[in-house]
Amino acid sequence: xxxxxxxxxxxxxxxxxxxxxxxxxxxxxxxxxxxxxxxxxxxxxxxxxxxxxxxxxxxxxxxxxxxxxxxxxxxxxxxxxxxxxxxxxxxxxxxxxxxxxxxxxxxxxxxxxxxxxxxxxxxxxxxxxxxxxxxxxxxxxxxxxxxxxxxxxx
Amino acid sequence: xxxxxxxxxxxxxxxxxxxxxxxxxxxxxxxxxxxxxxxxxxxxxxxxxxxxxxxxxxxxxxxxxxxxxxxxxxxxxxxxxxxxxxxxxxxxxxxxxxxxxxxxxxxxxxxxxxxxxxxxxxxxxxxx
Numbered sequence: 001x002x003x004x005x006x007x008x009x010x011x012x013x014x015x016x017x018x019x020x021x022x023x024x025x026x027x028x029x030x031x032x033x034x035x036x037x038x039x040x041x042x043x044x045x046x047x048x049x050x051x052x053x054x055x056x057x058x059x060x061x062x063x064x065x066x067x068x069x070x071x072x073x074x075x076x077x078x079x080x081x082x083x084x085x086x087x088x089x090x091x092x093x094x095x096x097x098x099x100x101x102x103x104x105x106x107x108x109x110x111x112x113x114x115x116x117x118x119x120x121x122x123x124x125x126x127x128x129x130x131x132x133x134x135x136x137x138x139x140x141x142x143x144x145x146x147x148x149x150x151x152x153x154x
Numbered sequence: 155x156x157x158x159x160x161x162x163x164x165x166x167x168x169x170x171x172x173x174x175x176x177x178x179x180x181x182x183x184x185x186x187x188x189x190x191x192x193x194x195x196x197x198x199x200x201x202x203x204x205x206x207x208x209x210x211x212x213x214x215x216x217x218x219x220x221x222x223x224x225x226x227x228x229x230x231x232x233x234x235x236x237x238x239x240x241x242x243x244x245x246x247x248x249x250x251x252x253x254x255x256x257x258x259x260x261x262x263x264x265x266x267x268x269x270x271x272x273x274x275x276x277x278x279x280x281x282x
Contacts, residue, residue: 020263069171082167089165092212093262096241105243112212112243114164 007135009053009148012097016090017139021065025137025144032136032143036060038120039084040128043091045099048109051150053095056120056128059083061142065090088115098151156184157277158202162195162209162221163239168262172208172239175266181273192221199231206277208269211240211247219251226255235276239264 017023035058044052060074062083067074069086092115099105099112120128125145129136134147159176161169173186187202189195193216195209207225211218218238225231237258238251248259257279258272 016263019265066167069167070174082170085165085167089168089262092165093241096243096262099243105245108244108246110244114212114214 007133007146007148009094009098009151010135010146012101013053013055013094013146016093016097017065020090020093021068021086023065023068023139025139028136028138028143032138034058034122034125034129035143038125039087039117040120040124041084041087041091041115041117043088043095043115044113045095045151046109046111047099047104047107047151049150049152051095051099051148053091053098053151054128054147054149055087055091055094056125056145057087058142058144061139061144062087064140064142084117088117091115098148102151104151156182157205158185158187159183159206159208159273160187160189160195160198160202160204162189162192162207162213162218164190164210164213166190168210168239172269175269176273178266179270179273181270181277192216192218192224195221196224199225199228199234204231204234206273207234207236208239208273209236211238211242219247222251222254222256235279237272237276239269 037059038056041055063074063079065086066079066082072079129145134145136145161172163169169188187198189198191213209218222236235257238256239260241262257276260268260272
């Protein structure tokens, strides 16, 4: 668990990453460089108020997760091909964990969307990581960013 | 008798993980089948005899809740054990599924032990 980070939802994100793929992110150094081919993964929910989990990461990070999950080399085409799928699954798992942790899981109106994934250009990455509630992390040498929108505790 | 197990999840990586976990256990397996959503799963079940379904809930086309309802409704599939493997947080939905005849639930992110223990328990009960 990263020190000195208390951002909403981050504990669940870190726990999901550790349990799912044995990766422990730490706070990134200031001015960390954007990853190659970044994507923004988002999953939305209504509980019943709007909430979302957003993860920005490069394809190499997704490939690292896939390699840990499937016991394959992260540089293989198989790992790279699985990158987006793994990041979307990570968003899905984190969203479920955040909802449970916040005591929102008993609301019958609760609905989770399917995760979406979109490419980001450098300007989009810079704008995302500049947001006050976005946590920029270093996960085994990969720079990633995480944000929770809404999802206040019941 | 070796089992035919159908893994239903829209994440191909998760399907591969579950296949790998089951392959590393001593559970006798004849065939590990895959489907990316509930609709595909029902198509597989229409043409193949399956001993166990491991299914996600949050999927495109047809989610796991509707898929389970249809499995339970059909004479040919209603006795197939279903285990939900999902990040689903909605407790009411999970409780309803269990009362509708789902035999087990494994929460994502899962450990290999959680999958192995649940499959062993459910298949043991089904063939006791």
